[in-house]
Amino acid sequence: MNLELPTPESRDSASLVGCIANRRSCREYSEAALSIDVLSQLLWSAQGITGSDGKRATPSAGGLYPLYLRLVVQRVADLEPGIYEYLPDTHSLKRVGDHIPKGAVHKLGIGDQPWLEEAAFVIGVTAKLGDTVRHFESQLPQGERGARYVYMETGALAQNVHLQCTDLGVGCVLVAGFDDLKTKETLALRSDLEPTALLCVGSKRNG
Template sequence: MDASNATALQNLLARRRSVRRYTGDPIPLSAVLNILSAGQGRTSSEGKRTAPSAHALYPLTLGVIVRRVEGLSPGFYAFEPDSAQLTVSGPSLAAGVLNGAALGDETWLEDAAVVVVIIANRDLAIQHFAEQQADGLRGARYVDFEAGAVAQNMYLAVTAQGLGAVVVMGFDDGAMKRTFELDETRQPVALFCVGQPAV
């Protein structure tokens, strides 16, 4: 990394903040794809990604609730790391559903233009790493660690584009899982709200 890249990164890190108040303005599709690519984009010919993953297992996927994105209909999408594209994955969620599954009154879950859902196949990771320690749950720890790297990458991409975001993990696991109609192999780990920051 040359000196100017190092300075740019330091600036981004210094400016990164959790932002919970958004205007009602839409955000560009290109910005959304940049954020998702920062989180889980493919960056190598053998399929490696922007965020590190123990044994390159990649147990995470990104679901995307689109409310206000230029050129994209509202709905629930899945991000495809290999093509860096969104595919339709489900219908729009009713207003209030996300906040209803939160532990506190997290209005930003409803106001955000986009909510990225970091979804894990925790069982895949637990089984894969079962031999690594007696409690057999090392894989679960790895999943949460990896989700943190994904979230930080997305925070930095948000900051670089003048947008605002906050990660939300205080929710009822079962209620949130039902909201997204996830099968038994997939659990929501974190929600990442994105919007135009209200100043």
């Protein structure tokens, strides 16, 4: 059974200019759990449906929306630790894996990146990379144009999440240095999905 998330806020929030000015990467998190409302808002800002025509919060080349989100939940109130898939159409979560053993998330990073383990949750951004490459194969340079679009889309998603975190007062950092194979295994990804980014989110240690 899927878990329906709280309705995301659509009220006016902090000014966009203020969020851009105050956005900072945060790599130090406290052991406090985050609320499921915060998780809901961040997932909506990343891939939420924002219009009756199915448009999403993040722009997508050709309207393909090849990105899929997998969550490593470590400390979220009212949510069991484990691996979850975000379902934008219903703004809900589907549990796809059990709690990850201590230290396993840390091992996803290239080099020592303790924030992966210390974050309240990690948003794994994944993509149907092959499908997008094939869709845009007529555009030069062949085999590369579609991949560029996917990574541009990933960047737009990451910035949305960063700015929403700034508004909510929680910490966030983008991790691009990760082991692809270990990440695919840990997130239990289908063979047609490739990881493109990891976003660590947590309560700021000094905030």
